[in-house]
Amino acid sequence: MTTDFSTSPFSGEQQQRLSQLLAELRTDQIYWLAGYLSAYCATPSERGAVPSAPEQTTSKPELTILFGSQTGNAEGIAEQLAAQANDQGIVAKVVDLADYKPKQIKQEQWLALVTSTHGEGEPPDNTLDFHEYVMGKKAPKLDSLKFSVLALGDSSYEFFCETGKQLDQRFSELGGTAITERVDCDVDYEELAEQWISKLLHTISEQSGSSGPTVSGLSSSAATATESTYNRKNPFKATVLTNQLLNGRGSSKEVRHIEFSLEGSGLHYKPGDALAVCPENPPELVSELIRALGFDPNGRVNLADDEHSLQDALTHYREITLLTPPLLKQWAELADSDELCALVSDTAELRRWSEGRDLLDLIRQWPAQKLTAQQLVDSLRKLPPRLYSISSSQAADEDEVHITVAAVRYSSHGRDRAGVASTWLADRLEEGAEVPVYIDSNKTFALPDNDETPVIMIGPGTGVAPFRAFMQEREERDATGDNWLLFGDRSFRSDFLYQTEWLKWRESGLLSKLDVAFSRDQQEKRYVQHCLVEQGADVWAWLNRGAAIYVCGDADKMAPDVHQTLLSIVSEHGNMTAEQAEDFLRQMNRDKRYQRDVY
Structure with missing residues (x-):
């Protein structure tokens, strides 16, 4: 949005600072600021008087809201809590744990933590430093801390909500006081999260003596007035435009490229986001x-x-x-x-x-x-939506969204089984069918802001999906940064997903480097990590040029194997110890140069 300052009373420097601030604000923050300024300017009793700051009859509680998130759900809840807190006169700020200085926790008085659990009981990537500090010997006493924890997880996993449980217990061990009990949420988290927010804010207001909001204006609900009305609670019925098999003849896999129309939805997404599909049971x-x-x-x-x-x-x-x-x-x-x-x-x-x-x-x-x-x-718990990495760029296909789906079929205990969403999409949805969908934003898996930054994309199987979106986006933006794809699957002849597009981008020069590994095309199994080892010197050279690394796909084996391979490369070519190499990748993660979307 361009602002006309031609008749404004601001100096050039003030105009520049105001433009920069407005560009950084979210919609809900702009609406809140508008309401605040309206009340602020209404204070003077004399016409034309310069307004003074609103009187503070009582000090307002200041709530720090920390979130640890792998996919964005925890961040969304944190922002919802902040909006409602500010509506109730509680000064709230939301902080990504990746940007939070762990030692700051000893200065906090009111703290809310919303965190998911990654993999088998591990903290999300953006929570690693904070988790390590708080759980370690250097953690400070937290006698002045009043806190509450909302833990997100999936009850089908053994270590359900483990990160939230650990940090909740540790805060208490360090002397903190839990002002509400920890709430553990399954994949269907909205109702419990809303109850937790309501109880937490009521408790803070009660214990702090807060008298409620001091400014009038639009409530937090108005923040979404200009955004799409379609979301998890109200999915959009998208029409299937294309449902195409990607594998060639003789493949042992069934991967489909599916395109949906978003026309009229107002939904927006960026490369790295996921499409949430609300499926039907067989x-x-x-x-x-x-x-x-x-x-x-x-x-x-x-x-x-x-x-x-x-x-x-x-x-x-x-x-x-x-x-x-x-x-x-x-x-x-x-x-x-x-x-x-x-x-x-x-x-x-x-x-x-x-x-x-x-x-x-x-x-x-x-x-x-x-x-x-x-x-x-x-x-029975609610049937949760299934998330699929978006394999298209909205800059290239404005009213469409594409996903790449591997149909899951297997036999066990004497019966044939099938993936709920994948086979519903593959078998029962023809072109013209309608599917309830919404966008699941993922701010932790996104292209660099600087189009000159080189990127290394590691995506075997359907893990290649977001990188197709990355390439479309960089092509539309005329990005000059180098792009390197490492892709793997079973067979070159039948399983080279989107082969024509990758080769076209390589020929045009947009794809600077392409390495592939097909595990079944030779006697010895070959995977993307083998490509990484062979290209170790180049990987290190790209990292020294400021490259960002992205990994997408299987969390159980591929992602840990790739991580270990990257550690070996950094250690060998960077002449580092194993501990130094781990610190190097951890810093890359802090700098958002090492991002993973694994499942």
Whole structure:
């Protein structure tokens, strides 16, 4: 937005500073500032008088909100908390833990922490330094700290909400006072997060003696007035434009390129963001479940005060393909089974039994004789959206969004299984079908602001998706920075995803360097980390030129293997110890030059 200062009373330097500030502000911050200035200017009693600062009858509590996030959910909640806090007269600031100086915590009085857990109980990348400091021997006493923790996680993982649990306990050990109990949220977190925010703000106001807001103006809800009305609570029904198989003949995989129309949605995204797809459960599995339970598919059940048929509830609103520890614990009581109770108490054995099984397996092995349809749906968590890295740039396709989807199919325990969203997209959605979607922003996985910065993109399999978006974006922006892709899959002939586009970009010079690894095309398995080792000297040279590294794909094996390979490269070519190499990559992460989107 360009501002006309031709008739303003500001000096040139003031104009420059004001323009810079406005360019940095979010929409909600601009609306808040407008409301503040309106009240500020209304203070003088005499016309034309220079306004003085509003009188402060009582000091307002200052709340620091820290977030640790791998995908952006924690950041979104932190900003929601800040907006509501400011509406209630609590001075709140949101800080990314990557930008927070850990020693500052001893100066805090009111603190809210919102953090997810990454992988198997690990802190998110932007939380590593803070976590290490607080959990370590150098952590200070926090006797003056009043805090509250909201932990995000996925109950299907063994270390559910582990990072939040650890930091909550550690704050107390260091002398801090929990002003509200920690709340642990599953993938369906909105309702619990809203309750936590409400209780936290009420407690702070009560304990601090805050008298509420001192300025009038637009509330935080007005901040979204100019933004799209489509979000997680209200997804947009996007039309399928293209559903195309990417693999060649003879491939053992099924990867599809799917394009959706966003026309009329007002949705905006950037390379690195994800498209959230709200899927449907397989109709065959839903019908089989209802038959096994002996229920009427048209029987009525209540979901959040809305009435649905059982068939509709299990198809669109409830998770039935994944067994979580909370569900199994609840089912042990419903089935009144000592055997299942014993299994639930053994974490390792429960994990082993649950692998590759679903709700149908559970009810067949341990039927609940007196179960009602309402009890069934009440015991199941909501069907969560599935996130797919966006493989297009909106600068190139303004009204479209593309994703790259690998259809998941396998057999286990005597039954054929299928991924809920991937096979729904692959098998049951033809061109013209409508799919509920919204944009899931990811500020921790984004292109450099400087178009001259070289980038190294490591993305095997469907992990290549965001890098197609990166290349489209850099092409549209006429970016001059070098681009290097390292891609891997099973076979060159059938699994080189988007091959034509990569070769076109290499021929044009936009793609400066391309290295590939196809694991099944030779006797010895070959992966992207082998390419990295072979190109170690070049990797180090690019890093010395300020290159940013991006890794996308499998979190269980690929990402750790790539990380170890990068450590070896830095150690060998940078002449560093293992500890120095780890510090080097940690600093790259702080500088947002080493970013990962792994799942």
